[in-house]
Amino acid sequence: MPRIALVALALSSLLLSAGCGGSSSKESSAEDWAGGLCSALTTWTSSVKSAANSVKGNPSEDGLKSAADDIKSASDTLVGDLKDLGKPDTNAGQDAKDAVDQLSNEVEDGVQEMQSTVAKASGAQGVLTAASSVSATLSKMGTQINSTASKLDSADPSGELKQAFQRAPACKDLTSSSS
Numbered sequence: 001m002p003r004i005a006l007v008a009l010a011l012s013s014l015l016l017s018a019g020c021g022g023s024s025s026k027e028s029s030a031e032d033w034a035g036g037l038c039s040a041l042t043t044w045t046s047s048v049k050s051a052a053n054s055v056k057g058n059p060s061e062d063g064l065k066s067a068a069d070d071i072k073s074a075s076d077t078l079v080g081d082l083k084d085l086g087k088p089d090t091n092a093g094q095d096a097k098d099a100v101d102q103l104s105n106e107v108e109d110g111v112q113e114m115q116s117t118v119a120k121a122s123g124a125q126g127v128l129t130a131a132s133s134v135s136a137t138l139s140k141m142g143t144q145i146n147s148t149a150s151k152l153d154s155a156d157p158s159g160e161l162k163q164a165f166q167r168a169p170a171c172k173d174l175t176s177s178s179s
Contacts, residue, residue, distance in 0.1 A: 030164035033088035037100065038170040040081035041145070047074030048138060059131050061121060068118040068134060075111045079104045088161060095155035103148040110141045 028036070051070035055063045082104045087097035114137045121130035152161055165171045 028086055028088060030088040030090045030160050031167050033085055033096070034161065034164040035168035035170040036081065036085050038165070038168060040078055040085075042170065043081075044074050044078040047071070047077075052135075052138070055131060059127055061123075061127050064121060064127050064131055064134070065118055068114055071134070071138070072111050072115060075107050079107055082107075088164065090156070090160040090164075091158055092152075092155040092161060096152055096161060099148050099151035099155065102151075103144060106144045107141060110137050110144075113137055 048071055051067040051074070054070075055067045059067075082100050085097070085100055087093040090096070114134050117130050117133040117137075121127050156162060
């Protein structure tokens with residue numbers, strides 16, 4: 001699944017350019033929100049990469065289904081974490097929450113698409129086609145994450161969130177390990 005690497009690159013780009021966030025179902029400090037987002041995306045990325053690596057080369061039907069289940073589980077956790085973020089206590093808080101809520105919906109849609117494709121996979125050619133489709137779906141998710149980063153950036157003209165991403169320990173780990 002060569003496109004999986006693109007997802008990791010897209011996530012790294014997102015985290016470097018926009019930061020991350022969130023830990024409260026109501027309003028939370030911008031730094032807590034940013035840290036929660038970074039932490040959720042880091043965990044998801046790690047899980048997705050691990051699942052994708054498990055089917056590199058010559059994937060089997062069972063292996064692909066197992067990887068898809070692992071990606072679904074990681075994505076369900078991501079969606080839950082994103083929904084739990086609430087909104088940051090900034091002027092752009094509602095816009096940030098709306099952008100992250102939209103990302104949650106997009107991730108859910110991607111997982112449903114992926115699960116449907118994998119469930120229909122049968123035989124060697126079907127598995128290869130489904131693996132390619134899963135890769136494309138993950139790449140699309142990476143693009144959606146980048147789009148969310150852009151929305152967060154443009155919704156925050158005062159730079160409150162950007163500063164929060166720079167201060168949040170979970171985001172610092174990401175940017176220093178990605179540099």
